Amino acid sequence: MSDKPSVLFVCVHNAGRSQMAAGLLTHLAGDAVEVRSAGSVPAESVNPVAVEAMREIGIDLTTAQPKPLTVDAVEASDVVITMGCGDTCPVFPGKRYLDWELDDPAGQPIERVRPVRDEIARRVETLLAELGVSPSR
Template identity: 65%
Template sequence: MSGKPSVLFVCVHNAGRSQMAAGWLRHLAGDRVEVRSAGSAPGDRVNPAAVAAMAEVGIDIAGQTPTKLAGETAESSDVIVTMGCGDACPVFPGKRYEDWKIEDPAGKGVDAVRPIRDEIRARIENLLTELLPTGP
């Protein structure tokens, strides 16, 4: 990586886990990291329980829109974090990949999404210590 690192979060619907991860990274890293998220089969909207859980910690992801994963987005990202998209996630040589096994918040209420939100935050904090030597 040279300059500002870019991170792409990918899950199937780009409506829950990847949106929460992108929200956390934007919140914790500010403009020091380029943040992207996409899905292999994007949903119609961001999961309302994910929006509510993130709002509880002061992060607004309500205005985000699920986006279809494009090959050029993945190619231009330094780190690709997959979250349950399996074989639908493309693989590009020379990219750093992480596969985060995180429960899917789809169909769950905000009480069930809070622990998922908190797990994602911990993973984002760990990722930031690797990406930014000065830390979050």
């Protein structure tokens, strides 16, 4: 059992918002936080516009793959952050749940994805502070 905090980001397809959030948290926290992401109905691949938006800020998501949401992933996480997955996310006592309402980048041009990325970055930085983890930039 690890003593470092663990965070699970969940959205429907695990192809945009949750992948960007996981990439940002991993980038900012280094190995100080265990980071997971999953989708209730995972897509075949990560949204290429989300990949491009993250590349613009120096984060590489080219090898990221959407993963299915599992009970094990939820049980292993201290904080579960949902992003539009509604009632499909399992709820367990003792877990901290946050629901981040964010526009879905699916099918959007990069001009519409950048503000979503930037809002996720702001929330990830707030989350790090709440977890007591200093960004490793």
